[in-house]
Amino acid sequence: MNNPLSRHARLRLAIGAALAAGLAPAAHAASGYAADLTFEQAVQAVQQARRDGLQPAMAQPGSQLDHGAGTRDASPQLDPQTGLPYVSTPGPQPQTQSAPQFDKNGKAYKGYGAAALEILGFQVALNRFDNAFAGPDYHVTLGTIRRNLHSSWVVDRDPFEVNQLGHPYQGSVYYNIARSNGLNFWESMGYAFGGSAVWEVAGESTRPSRNDQITTSFGGTFLGEALYRMANLVMEQGYGLDPGERALAMGVISPALFVNRSMRPGRGSDLFASNNPALYWRWQAGAGTAIKTEAGPAATPARTEAAVDFLLDYGLPGKPGYEYRRPFDYFRFQLRASTLGGIETLGTRGLLFGGPYAAGSDLRGILGIYGSYDYIAPQLFRVASTAVSLGSNAQWRMSDALVLQGHASGGMGYTSTGTVRGTSDREYNYGFAPEAMVSLRLVMGNNLLLDTTAREFFNGRLSNSETGGTDRVVRADASLTWRISGNHALALRYITSRRNFDFPDVTAGHQRRDTLGLYYVYQEAKGFGVVNW
Structure with a gap:
């Protein structure tokens, strides 16, 4: 029997059913059946389907639209925030999806x-x-x-x-x-x-x-x-948290999203479609001791410190079907806090404009313009920068047992530097300054990882109209991680922070602090973020 509905009408019905059930990934998959229909157009097509009288039904457990078939009871539990069922994604736990809201013209709500x-x-x-x-x-x-x-x-x-x-x-x-x-x-x-x-x-x-x-x-x-x-990723993937714990985690990461999602669910705060990016994440907690300190004009800090460190790489290149159409479809986020100075490192670097590339069957990467924010305060001095850079991320499969991932970028930022515990916390220098970053991650099978990162900030006369001096900061670290079992690992980590400066009123022009520490690592159960294609 011929189907009386047009191809696009049938597509709108499938997308509508997926969205009604909170299945943004399924809606993306449905939109793929029509090369001329983007996901944004698909969302509008849902409204047209409703105007055509094609009311989508909720996807039932075990149906083709149910990504969580076999993982739910016959009667799915409802999210108390939204009244919609929890729907499984490729992650370990169900997602919470607010029903998207639209204006009278069928366009996605924007407040x-x-x-x-x-x-x-x-x-x-x-x-x-x-x-x-x-x-x-x-x-x-x-x-x-x-x-x-x-x-x-x-x-x-x-x-x-x-x-x-x-x-x-x-x-x-x-x-x-x-x-x-x-x-x-x-x-x-x-x-x-x-x-x-x-x-x-x-x-x-x-x-x-x-x-x-x-x-x-x-x-x-x-x-x-x-x-x-990250707040949306917690809600989407779950990571073993119950709905209340996920909401609490979202509130800690993004209070504004938590408030709007709680008070006005769906009014622009519906779940962001991550498109299931390739991820690498890890937590570190441990202690380190200074093996070399040159305090310069700063007060000498204590030798030992305890620290926690979180790192996330989101949207690693090479995953089939993943696209880089939106700003920050790739980004790197890092937060480190220590007992000596509170927040020691906070930074993010994301792809603003760019796209993927490939070379042969073993190399995949992305190239483009990155936006970054960095705050680094290693007990002796501080540097912060907001920058735009040209750079690339790549993964090279050297052999079945060796994979090299890396990032390199260079650009210009608005940078500030200053001394910690100097004569005043208001004495620091501003200027537009070049900066660069290189990171390499060598994955050796499933049990060993060598991870290195180096950043350099040049705050000098040519780029700095605010002061008459020069400033150059290097922050680098190297860690060797050995997986004990599953999510659990140990890491030996070396961190060096160095500053060379020349200002008329300061005699000591060099500061340095090197630490060596042992850390417990909690990370993904296998792979160290290696992307397969």
Whole structure:
């Protein structure tokens, strides 16, 4: 019997059924049957199907649309947040999917006004808190706002952690408010930029700062997109957590997404379609001791420290069918905290524009423009940078037992450097500076991994109009990881942090700290992130 429905109508019905059941990956697969229909068009096609009277039915356990066949009971449990069933993905646990919302024209919901109001509300609350507990810089009046509107922008000298850690995180909150209202990467960056400008004029009584505008807007965007995707990844993959634990983890990673998803589920905060990227992740926890210290003008820190370290590579190249069409479809995120200085390292580096390449049957990679945010504070000095670079990630299968993964990039960033525990926490230097990064990961079978990374920041006279000196920072580490069993491993890790500088009022021009530590590692059960094709 001939099917009376057109090919696109049948496709819309399949996609609609997949979306109604919370199966974004199934909807992507369905859209693949029509080369001329993108996923965004497929979402709109669902609305057209509804207008045509083609109401999709919920996918039932064991059906072709059920990715979790054999893993659920006949009566699927419902997500108390959304009322929709949990649906399994290729990850270890079910995902939680909010029903996507659309406007009257069938377009995906975008809350431009809601995002603006939420950012303003957050700023008012933050200003009132800072005014009560942080001092007179936040005593804002109509007079200070009027003055800031007509004054020139300056380079401020707030404490380093405020400018280089606090402001980028504040920008990530603006960004995630916009993201969780349905806005895309570039639109959300615009909201982070606008939110930063409003804060500089009306959130503080001091003159607006151009260095804060850069780090809040762009550093906040690069950090914010990584946090947004990680929060969604936890909800999508589960990682053995129950629904309440997943929601709590999402709230820690992205508070804005948690609030909007809890209060207005689906209104732009529906689950982000990750497209099932290839991942490498690991946790480290252990202790290290200094084997070489040259403090320079800084106070000498304690020799030993305990630390925890998290690393995620998201969207590693080589996975068949995975595409790099959206900013940060590949990114690297790292967070390290120690008992000596709190947050020691926070950084993310993601592909903004680019695409894949291949050479023969053993090499796969991506090439393009990367955006990055780095904050590094190794007890003696600090460096932070928001940058754009040209670079590449690649994997080379050297043999059945040896696989080499790597990244290399170089570009220009707005960089700041300073001394920890010097005469003042407000003494540091700004400038546009070249920077570079190289990382290599040699995977030797399933039990041994050699991982190296080096970053270099050049804050010198040619690129720095803010000061009359030069500054050069190198941060490198190498670790050898041995898998004990399954997810559990041990790592021996060497970290070196070096700074050479030359400023008129500083006599000692060299700082260095090398540490050697032993760490327990919890990571994926096998593979060390090797991608098969």
